[in-house]
Structures are given as C-alpha cells and as structure tokens.
Amino acid sequence: MDQENRPDVRSRSRVRAETLAHPEFAPDFSDLFHSNGNVEELIVGGYKSLRDVTTLQLRPLTILAGHNTSGKSSIMQPFLLLKQTLEQESSFGVLSLEGAHVHFNRFQQLFWKNGSEVAELMRIGYGYRNAQGLRRCTDAFAITGNELVVADVSIARGNSEMVLERQQGHALDSTSIKSVRRKADSSWLESVLWRDEVERINQFREHVAAKDTAGDGRMLVVLDGSKAFVNLYLIYGSEARRYPLSSTFCRPFDVLEPWIRSLIHVPGDRGTISRYHRWSPVGVRASFGVFQDHYASVLWDWNKQKSSATGVLEEWMLKMGLGDHVQTRKVNDVDVEVFVSRKPQRSDGSSESEDMVSIADTGLGVSYALPWLVALALADGHQPVYIEEPEAHLHPEAQYRAAEVLADAARRGTTVIVETHSDILLVGIQRMIAQGKLDPELVGLNWFSRDETGATSITRAELTASGEFGDWPGDLDSTLMRAQEDFLDASITRQAKETGDA
Amino acid sequence: MPDENIRSLVVDTDVLICSVRNDEAPERRRRSKDLKDAMFRRRVKWVECDALEKQLKKKVADLLTPNQEKMFVSWEAVMRSRGLYSLIKGEVDSDLRARIRQGHGEREHDIHLVEAALASGRCVCSGDNSACLPLCAVASEVPELQTICWLCLDDKRLSPANALECKLSDPQLERRKLSLGHPFNLEVAGRGRGDSL
Numbered sequence: 001m002d003q004e005n006r007p008d009v010r011s012r013s014r015v016r017a018e019t020l021a022h023p024e025f026a027p028d029f030s031d032l033f034h035s036n037g038n039v040e041e042l043i044v045g046g047y048k049s050l051r052d053v054t055t056l057q058l059r060p061l062t063i064l065a066g067h068n069t070s071g072k073s074s075i076m077q078p079f080l081l082l083k084q085t086l087e088q089e090s091s092f093g094v095l096s097l098e099g100a101h102v103h104f105n106r107f108q109q110l111f112w113k114n115g116s117e118v119a120e121l122m123r124i125g126y127g128y129r130n131a132q133g134l135r136r137c138t139d140a141f142a143i144t145g146n147e148l149v150v151a152d153v154s155i156a157r158g159n160s161e162m163v164l165e166r167q168q169g170h171a172l173d174s175t176s177i178k179s180v181r182r183k184a185d186s187s188w189l190e191s192v193l194w195r196d197e198v199e200r201i202n203q204f205r206e207h208v209a210a211k212d213t214a215g216d217g218r219m220l221v222v223l224d225g226s227k228a229f230v231n232l233y234l235i236y237g238s239e240a241r242r243y244p245l246s247s248t249f250c251r252p253f254d255v256l257e258p259w260i261r262s263l264i265h266v267p268g269d270r271g272t273i274s275r276y277h278r279w280s281p282v283g284v285r286a287s288f289g290v291f292q293d294h295y296a297s298v299l300w301d302w303n304k305q306k307s308s309a310t311g312v313l314e315e316w317m318l319k320m321g322l323g324d325h326v327q328t329r330k331v332n333d334v335d336v337e338v339f340v341s342r343k344p345q346r347s348d349g350s351s352e353s354e355d356m357v358s359i360a361d362t363g364l365g366v367s368y369a370l371p372w373l374v375a376l377a378l379a380d381g382h383q384p385v386y387i388e389e390p391e392a393h394l395h396p397e398a399q400y401r402a403a404e405v406l407a408d409a410a411r412r413g414t415t416v417i418v419e420t421h422s423d424i425l426l427v428g429i430q431r432m433i434a435q436g437k438l439d440p441e442l443v444g445l446n447w448f449s450r451d452e453t454g455a456t457s458i459t460r461a462e463l464t465a466s467g468e469f470g471d472w473p474g475d476l477d478s479t480l481m482r483a484q485e486d487f488l489d490a491s492i493t494r495q496a497k498e499t500g501d502a
Numbered sequence: 503m504p505d506e507n508i509r510s511l512v513v514d515t516d517v518l519i520c521s522v523r524n525d526e527a528p529e530r531r532r533r534s535k536d537l538k539d540a541m542f543r544r545r546v547k548w549v550e551c552d553a554l555e556k557q558l559k560k561k562v563a564d565l566l567t568p569n570q571e572k573m574f575v576s577w578e579a580v581m582r583s584r585g586l587y588s589l590i591k592g593e594v595d596s597d598l599r600a601r602i603r604q605g606h607g608e609r610e611h612d613i614h615l616v617e618a619a620l621a622s623g624r625c626v627c628s629g630d631n632s633a634c635l636p637l638c639a640v641a642s643e644v645p646e647l648q649t650i651c652w653l654c655l656d657d658k659r660l661s662p663a664n665a666l667e668c669k670l671s672d673p674q675l676e677r678r679k680l681s682l683g684h685p686f687n688l689e690v691a692g693r694g695r696g697d698s699l
Contacts, residue, residue, distance in 0.1 A: 430583060470585040471545070477583060478542070481576045488521060488535055488573065496528035 035194065035254040038382060039415075041127030043138055046119035048074040051112040051455035053123055053138075058384075059444035061410035063426065064419040065474055066448030071456030072419045075448070076386055077102050078124040081110075082228055083260045087288055094141065094148045094228050100289040101265055107148045110141075114453050121151060124228070128255040132194050133157060137252035139228055153230050155252055160191035164232065197250050204247040229253040259384060266291045266372040268388035268419070273367040275360035276335035286378060295374040296336040300328040313377040316408070320373075320394070320401040322366045327356055340366055364393040369402075376409040376416065384415040391422035403428025407438045423476035430467035440465060447474045505671045508651075510547035510588065510623035512615055513537070515558045517629050517655050517662075522570040530629075533655050536663035537627065538577050541586070544666050548581050549622040551590040553614040590621045598646060605640030612637060619650050627653040627662045634680060641680045648681030 045053030049071040056062070056075050064072040084099025097104040104110060112119035125138025135157045142151035152165040190198050232250040264287045277296030286294045302310045310326065318324040323341035331337050339356040359367050372387045379385050390406070391399045399422045407429065409416050420426070426445075432438040440463040447459045461472035520526050521534035541548060550558070562571055581587050595617065602613055612633040619626045628634065634652040641647040651670070653662040660674050668675050676682070 427579065427583075464585070466582075468583055468585045472584070477576075478580050481542075481580050484573045484576055485535060485539060488531070491524075492528045492531050492535070495524075499528065 035128075035130070035251060037128040037130030037135075037255050039126055039128050039255060039259045039384075040134065041136065042075065042079060043123065043125035043127065043136060044075055044078050045121075045123040046112045047078050047110055047122045047124070048112065049450060049454055049456040050074050051114070051119065051453070052457070054456065054458055055127070056446060056458065057444055057460060058415060058417070059410075060413065060415060060442040061406055061429070061438075062415075062417045062444040062446065063429070064417065064446050064448065065421070065426070065476060070448035070450055072448045073388070074456065075458070076417065076419075078122075079260055079263065080265060080386075082124065082256075083263055083265070085228060086257065086261055094150060100293075101267070107143050110148075111143075112455070114455070123154075125154070126253075126256045126259075130194070135192070135194070137256070139230065139253075141228075150228065150230055153232075153252060155192045155250070157192045162189070162192045193250060200247065200249045204249065207247075229257050262287050262383050264291050264375045264379065264383065264385045265289075266375050266385070266387045266390075268392060270368050270371060270392075273360055273364065275358055276331050276337055279330070279334050279336050287383075291375050292371040295371040296328060296338050298374055298378055299326060299338055300330065300336045303328050309377045313373055316373050316377070316405045317370075319404055320369065320398045322369060322373075322398065325356070326370070338370070340370070365395065365398060368393045369398070373405065376405065376414060379409065379412075379414040382413055382415050384417060385409070386417045386419075388419045389421070390418055391420060391425055396424050400424045400428045403432060407432050407442075410442050411438070421476065423480055426474070426476055430463070430469070432467075433463055433465065434467035436465075440467075445469055445472060445474065447472055449473060505669045507544065507669060508546055508623060508625050508666055508675075510549050510625065511541065511653075511662075511666075512549045512554070512618040512622065512626045513541075514615060514626070514628040514633070515554065515561050517627055518558065519561055519566060519570075519574055520629065520655065522566060522573045524570070530655060533661050533663065536661065537655070537666075540663040540666045542577070542580060542584075545584070545586060546666055547586050547588050547622070549588045549590060549618050551592070551614055551618040551621075553610075554618060555589065557611070588622060590618050592617060592621045598644070601644045602637070602640060602647075605636075605643060609633070609636065616647065616650065620646055624649050625651045625653065627655065629655045631656070638680050638682075648679060650680050651675055651678050652680055653678060 040058055042056040042058065043053060044050045044056075049069070054075065056064075064075065066072050080101035081095050081097075081099075084101045085094075085096040088096045088099060095110075097107070097110075108118075111122050121140040121142055123138050123140050125136060127134055127136040129135075135155065138154045138156075139150050140152045140154070141148055143149075144151075152163050154161055154163045156162075189201065193201075230252065231248050232252065267290050270292050278293070279300065280294055280297045282294060282297050282301050286298055288294070299310075299313075301307070302313075314324055314326060317326065317340070323343070325341040327339040328336050329339070338359040340359060340362055342355050342357045359370065369390070369392075372385070372390050375385045375387070390402055394402065402422075403425050406416055406418060406425075418425075429438065429443060433440045433443065443463055445461040445463065447461070448456055449459065450456050459473050461469040461474070463469050517534055517537065521531050521538060523531065526534075540546070562574060566574060578587075598617075598620075599613055602616065615626050615628065615633065616637065626634075631654055634654065637647055637650075637652075653660070653665050655662060660668075660678075665675060665678075
C-alpha cells in the first residue's frame with residue numbers, strides 16, 4: 001500500500017452490507033442534491049501496473065513522464081474507461097471494456113498481476129475540494145463470477161473514512177445496504193459527509209417522522225452497486241411499511257462524472273491523416289470520443305462563427321512554426337476539409353488561397369499537433385484536456401515552443417494533462433518558470449517508474465522559482481547528457497588509441 | 503559534524519571544460535568527464551561565484567566549438583535542474599585577500615576559488631598545482647586556508663572523481679588540506695618526493 005497516498009485513517013467505519021429484499025424503490029424526496037468542487041486528485045490502485053493505491057495530483061499543467069511501460073497511460077486509463085462507459089449510455093455493466101478510448105476484452109486484463117499474484121480489487125477514485133475541504137471517493141471493483149461489480153465505495157475526509165461494502169456473492173444488480181442507527185452513526189457520518197449532506201439526512205428524518213409516526217425509526221444506507229458512479233440513498237423502512245421512503249443524500253462521484261464527460265482526450269495514436277473529416281455536431285459533444293474525430297468540425301464551426309478561438313489557435317501555431325492560418329471548407333454534407341498555411345509565416349504578400357494547403361498534404365508534425373492545439377483553444381474554464389505525446393512528429397524547436405502553448409493554456413485555467421518523453425518540452429517549461437512567465441505552482445511533474453515486481457510508483461517534483469526540479473528521478477535530460485558522454489567516451493578512447501598507435 | 507562525503511565542490515573553469523575539448527590529452531579529458539559524472543551521480547553541488555561564472559562564460563565562448571559548448575551546457579543544465587548548482591554571493595573579505603596577497607601575489611583567480619570554497623564546503627578542484635602550491639606556502643599565515651581540501655585533476659594517486667567516493671576523514675583527503683603541503687602535486691610536477699606524509 002502506498003502509505004504516502006492513503007489518508008491517515010484513524011476512524012474508519014467499515015460497513016457490512018446486506019441485500020435489500022425489495023430494491024424497487026423510487027426516491028420520493030426531492031432529488032436535487034448536487035455537489036460541486038474542483039477535481040484535484042485521481043486515484044488508482046490494483047489496475048494493471050498500478051498495484052498500490054496511487055494518487056496523481058492534478059495541477060493546471062500536469063506532466064506525466066517516465067520510461068516506456070512505466071505506467072503513465074495506466075494512471076489515466078481507468079478514467080477513460082469510465083468516460084467510454086458514460087458515453088455508451090446504453091451499455092450494460094459497470095465498465096465498458098471496448099470503446100473509443102481504451103480496448104480490453106476481459107475484465108481480468110484490468111487487474112494488477114504478477115505471476116500468480118492477482119489483485120482482488122481495482123480501485124478508481126478521485127479527490128475533490130470545495131469550500132468545506134478535500135474529500136476522496138473511491139470505487140473498488142471486483143470480479144464476481146463473470147461480472148465486474150462495485151465491491152465497495154470509500155468516502156474519506158481528513159482522518160476519517162467510510163467504506164460501504166457490498167456483501168460477497170450477491171449479483172451485480174443487487175442493492176447493498178447497511179442499517180444505520182441514527183445516534184450511533186451521526187458522528188462518523190458527519191466526519192466524512194459535507195455539512196449539506198448531513199442536513200439532507202436530517203431533513204429526511206424530519207420528513208420520515210412526519211409521514212410515519214408509527215415507524216421504528218430504522219434507516220438504511222443503500223449503495224446502488226450496478227453502476228460505477230454509485231449514489232448513496234437513505235431508505236426508511238418499518239415492519240408495516242417496507243422501505244417506502246428514500247432519498248439520495250450523497251453522490252460521491254457527482255463532481256467526477258461531469259469532469260470525465262468534459263475530458264478531451266487526444267490519444268498518441270492519431271490514426272491515418274485523412275483528407276476529409278466526418279462532420280460532427282460539436283458544442284458539448286466535442287469531448288465525446290477521441291478528439292481527432294471532432295477537431296475539424298470544431299474548426300469549421302469557429303470559421304463559421306468567426307470565433308476568436310481561431311486567433312488563439314493561429315497564434316499558437318505561429319509560435320510553434322506550424323503556420324499562421326487555418327481554414328476549413330465543407331466538402332459535402334458530411335465531410336470537412338482542413339487547410340493550413342503552406343509556409344510557417346506569410347511574408348511575400350501572397351493571397352491566403354494560394355498559401356493554403358490541405359492538412360493531408362502537410363507534414364505529420366502539423367497534422368498531429370493541430371488536434372491538441374484545437375483542443376486547448378476550445379477548452380472552457382477548468383475543462384480537462386489529456387494529451388498523449390504532444391511532441392509526436394515535431395521538430396525539437398517546435399517541441400520547445402510547445403511548452404509555451406501548454407503554459408498559455410494552463411494560465412487560461414485549462415486542466416492540461418500531458419504524457420511526454422520530450423526533454424526539450426520539459427526544459428521549455430523550466431525556462432518559462434525561471435523567466436517568471438509561469439508560476440511553478442501551476443506545474444506538476446510526475447515521474448513514473450516500476451520496481452522489480454513491475455509495480456508502478458509516482459515520484460512528484462515541486463519546481464522551484466528558478467525552474468529546478470531538485471532530486472526528481474526524471475532522466476529525460478540526463479539521458480541526452482549520458483548519450484553525449486558516451487560519445488565523448490568513444491571519442492576519447494579512439495583518440496587515445498590513435499595516440500598510442502602513433 | 504558527521505563524517506560525510508564531499509557535498510559541494512568549487513571547480514576551476516579549466517577542469518569543467520576540459521572534458522569536451524578535443525585538444526586536451528585523452529587522460530585529462532576522461533578525468534574531467536569522470537568528475538562531472540560523479541558530481542551528478544553523487545549529488546555533489548557545483549559551487550561558483552560571480553567571478554568564476556564570468557570566467558567560465560568567457561572561456562566557453564572563446565575556447566569551445568558550438569558542438570563542444572552544447573555538450574558542456576547539457577551537463578550544466580542537468581546540474582541546475584536538480585538544484586546541484588550554487589552561486590555564492592558573498593561579501594568581499596578585504597582582510598583575507600590582503601593576507602593571501604601578501605604571500606601569494608596578485609593571483610586574483612585563485613583568491614576567487616578560495617573565497618567560494620570558504621563560503622561552501624571547503625573543497626576545490628583545479629587542473630594543476632599552480633594555484634594550490636603557492637597557497638600552501640602562505641597557509642601557515644592564513645589559518646582559513648588550512649581547512650581547504652584541494653583536489654587536482656592531474657593528481658595520479660587520487661582522481662577527483664575517486665575523491666568524491668571518500669569520507670572527509672579519509673587520510674587521502676586529509677593529505678590534501680592546504681595546511682599539509684602538497685606532496686601529490688610535487689609528484690605531479692616531477693619533483694620525485696612522492697606521497698610520504
């Protein structure tokens with residue numbers, strides 16, 4: 001267990017669940033409760049190489065770096081699994097294994113494995129902060145029979161953690177419950193719940209008391225374990241009236257769900273660059289699926305609306321030496337073609353139309369970078385954008401300048417998550433910090449490494465005001481240095497040999 | 503004070519750029535390279551003062567080809583990124599300077615090495631013995647100098663890279679205190695006295 005990443009749990013309530021005999025309840029208490037806050041942490045454990053519960057701290061610019069197969073993608077994949085589950089509204093089951101973002105065909109592929117050692121639980125969670133503090137909510141998934149189920153849900157705040165545990169052996173769609181005695185449970189409930197959630201419970205109690213004065217006062221916490229985004233209900237029951245009243249009092253994943261829906265994913269594999277892009281309605285659906293399927297439509301929409309976002313995009317393209325103009329045209333009713341300027345910058349007075357070239361006829365650097373540049377220009381507020389390998393196919397100079405674009409986006413408030421192997425991009429970020437153009441607080445450096453058992457761990461670095469990352473194991477820059485030293489070695493050896501020979 | 507390894511080192515400009523210069527003897531280049539590599543691996547802080555930094559910039563610009571400069575800067579950037587670079591901004595100690603000059607002459611550069619060493623971990627590495635031998639000669643009159651451990655790139659008995667593996671109490675490092683004279687340097691200079699302390 002990664003102690004650093006676990007809350008210091010001093011009072012932990014572990015709740016044994018039972019199966020509700022008649023789960024057909026309908027919330028009859030006004031169901032308008034919604035939490036809000038900012039997602040600050042992503043939590044994963046028991047997933048692929050992430051054996052221990054591991055926390056990724058999110059900053060406006062979060063860098064994921066490490067060797068190949070070190071687990072960089074694995075920290076984000078569970079959230080992409082949740083995303084494709086949400087996007088496949090009609091899908092059955094807790095998680096959709098096959099979708100636009102990630103591809104699995106067996107639940108077992110999700111779980112940590114080392115020889116005969118296999119994780120029993122896979123945890124996916126997050127931490128979010130609002131005016132009342134930071135709270136961590138985590139789903140634990142398990143395979144029961146041939147199905148993936150939510151085995152328990154943990155809600156942790158400060159030193160307290162409440163775990164609602166699904167009873168072993170129950171079917172996926174069974175509802176897990178726990179009897180809660182009002183007095184006995186009020187303290188631990190309040191230690192993990194927000195004030196308004198506790199108020200919600202109290203309102204419900206009053207509601208129950210008014211409705212059923214003959215009841216025994218027994219209430220049940222209900223965990224609806226059939227979906228990943230579980231809600232917690234209170235159900236009131238008595239011998240006479242079996243669970244007639246219910247109320248959602250806590251939606252642990254209320255903040256994560258919209259965060260995941262709005263997450264724009266630009267995968268490292270941008271596929272074959274086609275001349276025509278299928279037009280799709282954009283707006284809120286721009287974050288649906290992978291973004292290279294939408295970026296042309298977004299550009300077409302911007303051109304049509306004469307959006308200022310085009311200006312931001314063109315400024316960034318120019319900064320990276322990828323051209324200074326972008327255009328689109330509707331080829332037919334379903335296809336859009338994207339054009340970019342032929343030269344990095346028009347200087348000879350030639351007209352726009354002469355200067356434009358289809359994206360299919362440009363180098364891969366431009367066609368690979370454009371989707372993530374559009375994604376960053378599109379992002380609204382703190383909208384998360386996850387970019388895999390932004391440096392793909394880019395010349396080092398463009399990689400270096402890409403740091404300025406990422407920093408711009410982070411300063412605009414976008415939550416930028418970047419997976420990279422580019423030392424020069426990292427140096428570009430350090431340079432901006434040292435120049436005072438980027439607050440080091442906005443940047444999170446995360447180095448992924450695996451131990452001898454293959455388990456991934458993350459080492460975080462706090463950048464100083466002069467751009468130093470201190471004792472961080474990141475070796476992107478030192479690999480270049482080592483390569484140069486190896487060259488020096490070879491050169492010295494050869495020279496010595498020649499001198500000796502002489 | 504716990505007996506630890508050298509944690510910081512003032513390195514003379516010539517030693518730093520030696521590893522990337524094609525016109526250096528292969529053995530010297532290797533020693534310089536090994537030292538820089540050991541400083542990185544063992545997290546030994548590279549200490550500079552304003553004057554040494556200015557001199558370094560000038561020598562890099564004057565003596566290195568663009569390709570050599572790129573290689574040098576690569577090491578510098580790696581050290582800085584990890585917080586292994588320290589720029590000393592100390593007040594000038596006029597009294598100390600006067601006392602050193604009295605016996606040592608107007609060797610401004612050597613005084614910068616001494617000042618940076620006194621303000622950090624009291625360890626210096628220079629290319630040859632031309633700086634430390636005259637300082638040894640005045641060490642009895644300048645007590646501050648007696649605490650400085652002076653490494654030399656040309657020292658065949660203990661390379662600076664190997665010195666970083668030693669504890670500060672190691673006799674090999676103790677012998678390199680300015681107060682004790684520099685037999686290893688005499689040997690380097692071909693005077694044949696050897697390491698007989």
